[in-house]
Every structure is written in C-alpha cells, then in structure tokens.
Amino acid sequence: MEEMVCIECPNGCVLTVENKDGEIIVGNYKCKKGITFAKTELLSPKRTISSIVRTVFPDIPVIPVRVSGDIPKDRIFDVIEEINQIRLDKRVGRGHIIIDNVLGLGVNIIATSSILINT
Amino acid sequence: MKEYDVIIIGGGPAGLASAISAKDEGKDILLIEREVRLGGILKQCIHDGFGLLRFNEKLSGPEYAEKYIDIFNEKKIKALTLTFVTEIVKEENGFTVSVVNRDGVTNLHTKTVILATGCRERTARQIFIHGTRPSGIFTAGTAQAFVNIYGQKPTKKCIILGSGDIGLIMARRLTLEGAEVKGVYEAKPTPSGLTRNVHQCLNDYNIPLHLSHTVTRVFGNSRLTAVEVSRVDENMAPIKGTEQIIECDALILSVGLIPENELAETLGAKLNERTKGPVCDNLYMTSVDGLFSCGNALHVNDLVDYVSENAAEAGKAAANYIKSERKLLEFSVGENLLYIVPQSIELESDLSAVTVYFRSSGDFNGKKFTIKVNGDTVFEKKYAFLRPPEMEKLVIDMNKFNLNMNSRIEFSII
Numbered sequence: 001m002e003e004m005v006c007i008e009c010p011n012g013c014v015l016t017v018e019n020k021d022g023e024i025i026v027g028n029y030k031c032k033k034g035i036t037f038a039k040t041e042l043l044s045p046k047r048t049i050s051s052i053v054r055t056v057f058p059d060i061p062v063i064p065v066r067v068s069g070d071i072p073k074d075r076i077f078d079v080i081e082e083i084n085q086i087r088l089d090k091r092v093g094r095g096h097i098i099i100d101n102v103l104g105l106g107v108n109i110i111a112t113s114s115i116l117i118n119t
Numbered sequence: 120m121k122e123y124d125v126i127i128i129g130g131g132p133a134g135l136a137s138a139i140s141a142k143d144e145g146k147d148i149l150l151i152e153r154e155v156r157l158g159g160i161l162k163q164c165i166h167d168g169f170g171l172l173r174f175n176e177k178l179s180g181p182e183y184a185e186k187y188i189d190i191f192n193e194k195k196i197k198a199l200t201l202t203f204v205t206e207i208v209k210e211e212n213g214f215t216v217s218v219v220n221r222d223g224v225t226n227l228h229t230k231t232v233i234l235a236t237g238c239r240e241r242t243a244r245q246i247f248i249h250g251t252r253p254s255g256i257f258t259a260g261t262a263q264a265f266v267n268i269y270g271q272k273p274t275k276k277c278i279i280l281g282s283g284d285i286g287l288i289m290a291r292r293l294t295l296e297g298a299e300v301k302g303v304y305e306a307k308p309t310p311s312g313l314t315r316n317v318h319q320c321l322n323d324y325n326i327p328l329h330l331s332h333t334v335t336r337v338f339g340n341s342r343l344t345a346v347e348v349s350r351v352d353e354n355m356a357p358i359k360g361t362e363q364i365i366e367c368d369a370l371i372l373s374v375g376l377i378p379e380n381e382l383a384e385t386l387g388a389k390l391n392e393r394t395k396g397p398v399c400d401n402l403y404m405t406s407v408d409g410l411f412s413c414g415n416a417l418h419v420n421d422l423v424d425y426v427s428e429n430a431a432e433a434g435k436a437a438a439n440y441i442k443s444e445r446k447l448l449e450f451s452v453g454e455n456l457l458y459i460v461p462q463s464i465e466l467e468s469d470l471s472a473v474t475v476y477f478r479s480s481g482d483f484n485g486k487k488f489t490i491k492v493n494g495d496t497v498f499e500k501k502y503a504f505l506r507p508p509e510m511e512k513l514v515i516d517m518n519k520f521n522l523n524m525n526s527r528i529e530f531s532i533i
Contacts, residue, residue: 051296
C-alpha cells in the first residue's frame with residue numbers, strides 16, 4: 001500500500017492507494033476529488049501552473065498568467081518555455097487568451113489580471 | 120471635518136471584503152490604502168488555489184482580488200489610495216484619523232475603524248544570523264515581488280530558510296524561472312507550510328527539504344556567496360560539527376508572519392500573546408470600543424477565503440455598531456490548543472452562529488475539539504488529524520449553552 005498527498009484542496013489528505021488485481025483502491029479521502037486525484041496521479045499525473053508574460057509596456061513589465069486547465073506534469077517546463085516566448089503588445093484583461101491550445105495540450109494560457117487595462 | 124460611519128485601513132482582501140459588507144448595511148464608508156492599487160499582497164501571489172472554499176474555483180491571487188475589486192467599484196465605495204494613516208485618536212464619539220497623501224495632511228472623523236492592515240514577514244534581523252551583511256538576503260515575499268511584479272530574477276542559485284507556505288511557493292516559482300533552489304531548510308522537525316505545498320512545490324521539482332536544520336552563518340561582501348547550515352537539536356540549538364557550506368547567491372527567508380498592529384497598539388488595543396493580533400469578541404471588536412480587526416491583522420490565516428469571510432463579518436458588525444456597555448464573556452484556552460479566535464463573546468449579540476477559528480498546538484490524530492461550560496462538555500467534534508499549520512473553522516450555536524457572565528467556557532483538544 002502506497003501513501004499519497006492529495007493536492008486538490010488545502011485539507012491535504014494523506015491518501016492510501018492500493019492496486020488490487022488491477023483495480024486501484026483509494027482510501028483515507030475526505031471527498032471524491034481524492035479518488036480521482038489518486039488514480040490520475042498513478043497513471044498520468046497532472047498539474048496546473050502559473051507564471052508571468054513580459055509586456056512591451058514600461059509601466060507594467062509583466063502580467064500574471066495561468067493554464068486554463070490541467071496539463072501533464074512532465075510537460076510543465078515545455079509550457080513555461082512557450083510562455084517565456086511571448087512579448088505582449090496589447091493591453092488585454094483578465095481571462096484573455098494569451099496562447100490558444102498551448103502545445104496542443106487542449107488548454108489555454110490566460111491572463112489572470114486586468115492590470116494592463118485598469119491603470 | 121469629513122464624517123464617516125466606517126473607515127477601513129488596508130485595501131487587501133480583508134479591507135475589500137469588510138468595505139463591501141459595511142456598504143451593504145447602507146453606511147458611509149471610506150477605505151484607505153497606502154499603495155497605488157487595491158488588492159494587497161494577492162497582486163503578487165500569481166499561483167492558483169485561492170477561492171476553493173468561497174467560489175469553488177481554483178483562482179490565482181490577482182483573479183481573487185479583482186473579483187472583490189470589481190464589486191467594490193460597482194458599489195461605488197470611496198477609496199483613497201497612495202494614502203498613509205499617520206495617527207488615529209480615540210474620541211468620545213469615534214475616532215479622528217489623520218492621513219497624508221498628495222493633497223497634504225487631512226483629518227477625517229469616523230464612528231468606527233476597521234484595521235485590515237494584514238501581516239508582515241519576519242526579516243533576517245529578527246532571526247539573528249551571524250556573518251557579513253551582503254545583498255542577496257531577502258524575504259520570500261520580496262523575492263515574489265521581484266519575480267511576479269517587476270519581472271526581475273533575484274537569484275540564480277539559492278537556498279530557502281523556513282518552510283512557510285510562501286517559501287514553498289517561491290521554491291517552485293524560482294525553479295520555473297530557471298533558478299536552482301538547492302534546498303529548503305527548516306529548524307523545526309515538521310514543515311510549517313501546508314502538506315500539499317510540500318508536495319506540489321518541493322517534491323514535484325525534486326527540491327530537498329531539510330528538517331531540523333538552520334542557517335548559522337552567511338558569507339560574502341557585496342553579494343552573498345555562501346551560507347553555512349547546521350543541524351539543530353530539539354531545542355533548535357545548532358549542533359557543533361554538523362556545519363556545511365553551501366554556495367549560493369541568495370538566501371530567501373520564509374520564517375513566519377506577524378500581524379501588523381502598530382496602529383492598534385497606539386490606540387491601546389490589547390494584543391493576544393498567541394495570535395500576536397488584537398484580542399477580539401465574536402463581532403471582531405477589539406478591547407477598544409468601536410475599533411475592529413480582521414484578516415491577517417487579527418491572526419495569520421492560511422487561506423484567503425477565511426480572511427474574506429471574517430472581514431465581511433467585521434464589516435457588518437462595524438457598520439451596525441452602537442455604543443453600549445459591553446458584556447464580554449472570555450474564553451479559556453485549554454490543552455493542545457495553540458490559539459482560538461475570537462477570545463471572547465458579546466453576550467448581548469446574536470450567538471446562534473458564532474464562527475470559531477483554531478489551531479492545534481501539535482500534530483494529533485483522532486482527537487476531539489471540545490467545549491466545556493462550567494466543566495460539562497457541551498460540544499465536541501472529532502478530527503482525523505490536526506496540525507498547527509492547518510487552521511480549522513467551526514460555526515457553533517452558542518445560544519444552546521445558556522451562557523451568562525458567571526459561566527466558565529473552556530476550549531480544548533482532548
């Protein structure tokens with residue numbers, strides 16, 4: 001039996017994970033998110049990431065961004081590399097898509113602040 | 120002199136939530152913020168995980184703050200930004216608040232004040248590290264502002280002292296920005312931050328966590344060149360012979376947060392030894408009549424969701440404040456509790472849903488949070504696990520307890 005920390009919420013449940021004849025049995029969870037998390041974590045771990053993109057505007061040199069959904073854990077640095085290529089030259093707001101379908105992973109990179117338009 | 124019902128000091132999540140709820144009571148509100156923009160420290164907390172309790176969404180810090188700023192603006196609440204409070208004076212019918220900004224010095228009068236001043240990071244000066252004084256030693260929050268607001272890289276190779284949540288978050292953030300984080304060193308035998316952050320910020324990136332270790336010396340003249348780390352004993356004293364030199368250009372500190380209460384102290388508000396914030400009742404009023412406190416100025420919360428929640432309650436209470444004789448029943452803190460907020464209840468107030476926040480003093484499995492009135496157990500709740508870094512919240516109907524000024528009410532974990 002393996003132990004695993006669920007990262008879905010601040011509870012941080014220490015899940016127990018067991019492989020019984022090919023079926024994954026999850027224990028010690030406080031909510032159903034724990035079961036999904038444990039199974040995904042075993043088969044193909046996923047994460048969300050946040051970063052910044054550079055802008056051409058001297059008053060606001062960077063704006064915060066994040067992925068709109070989970071990405072495979074082993075692609076984190078590839079996605080960061082894509083984000084680092086951007087030089088934003090339009091004043092866009094929160095929720096604006098900065099990179100559409102990044103690396104074909106099915107999620108977007110979105111702006112998480114309206115700091116460029118509310119200045 | 121301008122006259123307000125409520126003046127709120129601080130435009131972070133606590134100030135915003137308290138202003139919105141006070142405004143909803145139909146009162147004249149003014150919020151004072153020293154920075155250019157509202158939002159407080161959330162502006163630089165670009166990682167996600169905010170709002171899970173309140174919005175059932177995984178938002179980043181700026182998104183969470185801007186949701187509140189949008190409501191604040193829709194309600195046309197008045198705010199003074201780039202404005203410092205220099206003094207608050209208690210008077211017969213309220214407070215005079217002196218502020219300084221580009222218009223000069225102004226005095227404002229208000230019936231009540233809400234302190235939503237947040238907390239501050241403990242600095243290198245406060246943890247007594249020996250050695251030279253090179254640049255390259257800064258708090259995790261400063262490193263976070265460099266990277267996330269100014270787009271600067273403050274380090275190529277660093278170590279982090281302290282395992283508070285911001286330190287863990289910055290370990291990941293700096294790694295994503297291409298820096299090498301050689302390790303996180305924690306003097307205590309257990310991590311200070313949330314378990315999930317140890318997992319998703321350190322383990323995911325193979326950043327080692329060294330428990331029972333601390334920095335004992337720093338080296339470098341103009342810039343930090345190396346640090347000496349040592350193992351510590353159970354009293355957190357460094358053990359001779361365990362010293363190790365690590366080359367790095369930055370030492371990042373995540374060694375604790377302290378509620379900011381300089382203004383509260385000048386007004387004579389009693390502070391609580393355990394929370395380091397003012398003592399308060401269930402309406403978030405401090406020991407000074409008409410002076411309220413909320414958010415991280417009151418006690419350091421681990422989730423902004425809780426900050427917004429208690430700030431909204433404080434805002435409502437301040438808006439509806441009517442001067443009267445207080446009938447406070449103080450709580451006593453029993454075994455295994457690190458602290459409890461509030462520390463008393465106003466017996467004349469509505470006690471049907473009293474929110475209680477608490478932390479345990481150690482790691483416990485399967486113990487019960489217990490309330491005793493005059494020695495009899497009147498409430499208990501079992502927890503599978505309790506850890507000091509993870510704050511718990513309960514809403515309790517205290518009408519059932521039939522409390523009066525002679526009751527003895529004790530909270531403990533047994």
